Amino acid sequence: MARPSQHHRNRRVGLAAAAVLSLAIVPVAAASPALATPGSAAASAAASASSASSNGKVSVGYFTQWGIYSGFYEKNLIASGAVKKLTEIDYAFSNIAPDGTCASADAWADWQKPVDAANSVDGTADTGAQSIAGNFNQLRELKKAYPNLKIVMAIGGWSESTNFSAAAATPASRAKFAQSCIDMYIKGNLPGVAPGAAAGIFDGISIDWEYPDGVGDNNPHGPQDTHNFTLLLQELRNQLDTAGRPDGKHYLLTADMPAGPENVSHIEIGAVSRILDWMNVMTFDFHGxxxxxxxxxxxxxxxxxxxxxxxxATSSNPFPVNGEISTLQVVMNYLQHGATPNKIALSIPLYAHGWTGVAPGPRGDGLYQPATGVATDVVYNQVAAQPGTVHHDPITGAVYKYDPASKTFWTYDDPQSIQEKVLFIKALGLRGDMAWSMDGDTADGALVNAFGLAK
Known part of the structure; x- marks a missing residue:
């Protein structure tokens, strides 16, 4: 398949961006009066967030808590050059305890595991005299070496969203949740160590509730989640502003948001986008x-x-299961529901989904063909080494790999497809991008060099 020229790619992305802007309607998801009354604490907090946060581009890279067990440390971000391309690292994940408070999902990885000199950012081994070690201390060292880098604690995720619905249920539970998260990650009061030992590491909080009024990983949910999610974010925004006021610091508040229109329909997009600094819209896992x-x-x-x-999608079935979807359509949906372009960051997968038993099909590339089974997900640095021919689809801007010998088909992103997404982000004036997760990149940072907007 012929590779489109740079001029062709630029023109196509520009035309698509113009089409999105022309079709985006005036925001329809008005905020609740309780959230938008002029002069209210909520309105003040929203104005504070808007004025205190930069409209500059962001490139967010997820760093996984568990990567420390497979040999991926914060120091790897220096070796690959990723740290110079990112504006922010989101650390995955904090858990939510059954009582609705923030809690570590793995205290050993977070702040207890000693890191040796070879894997330490500053080249010195952790000692027993330190109040904290593990990932938290390495993040602190990384931030010291790169002071413009923001570090944000991500709360929830697919496996840790079980208790979100209960935590968001009442004013008291929302206040309790927000206070506990700020106490632990902003004020640095970790259990079992000196008060404030982790202060200054984290510059904000990201909420990854998968999903409000959505089953997710068999999670409790209900229609009350839709508005409670908005109220939970507002409570966090208010408490973060209070925490930052003495030092004049603006703590970031972001959220990882769904792409699928069914899940999006259960979120007050307009109101939520006005509370958050921006939304990391999870524009991946469309098919898999x-x-x-x-x-x-x-x-x-x-x-x-x-x-x-x-x-x-049809009028009688607006959310077909495993229906047609694209990043373009996701962005249009968010704009039509009240978001503005500078509150949307696109998400980029650093991993691949695959199918087995795939016949070549009429084009010989396995695309849109039935399968007899599935392949185990792999990260980019593994799929790049898999056998097969790489194809770049000129219509969708997607990349895929097909190996006729093993009849295996892979769907993922590579530097070329990511560069096209970056053109789209810039053409439409979107906030930036987020990548899951940094341990999937190559040792020389092939993907972060493509998506990193901090250049």
Whole structure:
């Protein structure tokens, strides 16, 4: 398949961005009066967030708590050059305890595990005299070496969203949750160590509730989650502003937001976007191995395709299961529901989904073909080494790999497809990008060098 020229890619992305802006309607998701009354504490907090946060581009890289067990340390971000391309590191994840408070999912990895000199950012080994070690101390060292880098604690995730619905349920539970998270991660009061030992590491909080009024990983949920999510974010914004006021510091508040229109429909997008500094919209996992027999398709395509066999939305079925979806359509949906471009950051996968038993099909590349099974997910630095031919689809901007010998099909992002997304972000005036997760990149940072907007 012929590779489109840079001029062609720029023109196509520019035309698509213009189309999005022309189709985006006036925001329809008005904030609740309790959140938007002029002169109210909520309005003051929203104004503070808007004025205190920069409208500059962001490039957020997720660093996983558990990477420390497989040999991926904060120091790797220096070796790959990633730290110079990122504006922010989101640390995954904090848990939510059954009582609705923030709690570590793994205290050993977070602040107890000694890091040896070879893997330490500053080249010195942790000692027993330190109040904290582990990832938290390495993040502190990284921030000291790169003072413009922001470090944000991400709360929740797919496996840790069980208790969000209960934590958001009442004014008291929301205040308790926010206070506990700020006490632990902003004020640095970790259990079992000296008060304030972790102060100054984290510059904010990111909420990854998967999903409000959505089952997610078999989580408790209900229709009350829709407005309670907005109220939970507002409570966090208010308490973060209070915490930062003595020192004149603006603590970041972001959220990882769903791409699927069904999940989006259960969120007050307009109100939420006005509270947050920005939203990391999870524009990946559009298709994948949960579709066990295929057809093969893209997990993070930029544009739709008329050849996509996935069901189209209709008036009688606006949210078809495993329906047609693209990054372009996701952004349009957010704009139409009240978000502004500078509150949207696109998410980029640093991993691949795959199918097995895939016939070549009429084009010989396995695209849109049925499968007999699925392949185990791999990260980019592994899929790049897999056998097969790499294809760049000129319609969707997506990349895929097909190996006719093993009949294996992979969907992922590579530097070329990411560069096209960066063009889209800039053309539309979006806030930036987020990547999950940094341990999937190559040792020389091939992907972060493509998506990093901090250049």
């Amino acid at each position: 191995t949960w579709e066990t027999t295929g057809p093969t398709n893209f997990q993070s395509n930029l544009f739709p395709s008329p050849f996509d066999p996935a069901p189209r």
